[in-house]
Amino acid sequence: MIQKKQCLALMGPTASGKSQLSMDLAESFPIEIISVDSALIYRGMDVGTAKPSLEEMEQVPHHLINTHDASQSYSASEFVEDVHDLVDAIFARGKLPVFVGGTMMYFNALQQGMSDLPSADEAVRAKLQALWESNPQALHERLLEVDPESAARIHPNDPQRLIRALEVFEVSGKTLTEHRAKPKSALSSFSLLKVALIPEDRSRLHAQIAARFQTMLEHGFLQEVKALMARGDLSVDMTSIRSVGYRQAWLFLQGEYDYDTFVDKGVVATRQLAKRQLTWLRKESDLITLDPFKTSRQERLQHVSNLIESV
Structure with a gap:
């Protein structure tokens, strides 16, 4: 080997x-x-x-x-x-x-x-985590607004992936779908x-x-x-x-x-x-x-x- x-x-x-x-x-x-x-x-x-x-x-x-x-x-x-x-x-x-x-x-x-994804941003992630804890449905609805393709792929009860998808958008201004469309x-x-x-x-x-x-x-x-x-x-x-x-x-x-x-x-x-x-x-x-x-x-x-x- x-x-x-x-x-x-x-x-x-x-x-x-x-x-x-x-x-x-x-x-x-x-x-x-x-x-x-x-x-x-x-x-x-x-x-x-x-x-x-x-x-x-x-x-x-x-x-x-x-x-x-x-x-x-x-x-x-x-x-x-x-x-x-x-x-x-x-x-x-x-x-x-x-x-x-x-x-x-x-x-x-x-x-x-x-894909060339932005690094984690703890402040953004903490804000999204707080939103998840207060209103889980709102997190998925937010993702549905900005990145419907990712929202269709990510289950509403999957906070880790929901938070990461929204974090990517907030940090970079581009959706996870847009990032993934680029050559890896x-x-x-x-x-x-x-x-x-x-x-x-x-x-x-x-x-x-x-x-x-x-x-x-x-x-x-x-x-x-x-x-x-x-x-x-x-x-x-x-x-x-x-x-x-x-x-x-x-x-x-x-x-x-x-x-x-x-x-x-x-x-x-x-x-x-x-x-x-x-x-x-x-x-x-x-x-x-x-x-x-x-x-x-x-x-x-x-x-x-x-x-x-x-x-």
Whole structure:
């Protein structure tokens, strides 16, 4: 794969076992891991993101983890730029780049190229987030006025994409549709062998999500969010704090709802994230799928190992 400039991509919904599989592969192959996770870039956000441990990151080189402060934003276009530099360097070291994560927008940008979209504007985004919270329908109606094509494509209950579409318009004066009509930047100089862990039984994934959320709480997730709040320069509307779990914890600590409601909202938000990830994955072409609940850890390792050796 190294000679052919082909990277391995381990994809799948949250809590499906991607990170464990990558660490298992590292015992047999000279790999370096590139995180494809929009939350793992943030320092000080470890427990709630299920970030690899310091020991794991010492065992295997990990990239695009702990690269940004929680007050900063990071776009898909920045991800693509960083990845190109990383992949070249990893191949030059004679190692195999392995992409691991579930931020499907990043995977899509990597494969399809990037339109020249403006960078995130936290002030504009905070204003739109406030509008969503006070009147969700108004956000979609606003997008319908300025960019009906995007409004037809984006579900009224998808605040992240609605906010981004309106943010692009407010920052640049051009709609998302107009930006996408322009030629995209050059595609990657490498290809991806894509393996996805996709469970047929969603109830087992949901149970695993709930169990992992409880484990995070036992390992100090709320204390981690308290420390972020204590900084004084972060808000619930920032990109980092909108990460799944963090927003719900933040609002709980502000007294918006009780503990049981917080846990329920955190688990539900994570399940919704998994559903969105699976929707993205259904659109992926040339995808090799493994069911994490119908295969053993050793079987998954052997299957992916055979793929790597056959290329």
